[in-house]
Amino acid sequence: MTERSEIEQIFSKELHWIKNENIRTKVLDMWEEALKRGKWKDINDLPFTLLLENPGKLTDHTIRVTNLAKTVYDQRDEKINLDYLIAGALLHDIGKPLEYAMVDGKVVKSEYGKRFRHPVSGALLAQELELPEEIVLIIYAHSHEGDKCERTAESFIVHHCDFIDFHIRKSLVK
């Protein structure tokens, strides 16, 4: 079982960008809970996506997206909430441990995942664990589900950084 301390270590640099201790704690609560509910023994077993042949790890994708989001933040003068942005980036795919399942050593779509795509399941979990609404929105709106929402600046950043990472991976690695 992946321990909370291991999750904290994997995302340690990015977690330090979050100033609000309560939000930082909730990011770890979310990862712990999602892994538990999805029955994942090892966080490293989670693939970034089922859409590519060599997707790499979900944790690596999460770190890349969060760092891309921080880079965008560093170039802007507007009032962007860094705590929401980083927490939202670290949690944008938190529904994937629920959307995917390990069956006979193979990662497949879970029964729950067939009904609820990860932006929805992730947002529902975030709401249940009482994360700020701004972070719930980042999770819900990071993919196409958000096309019908009024995205916030933080939500736009995570949405685009996610697709930048996906498309680079898709075009160069497959």
Ligand SMILES: [Fe+2]
């Ligand atoms: Fe993603």
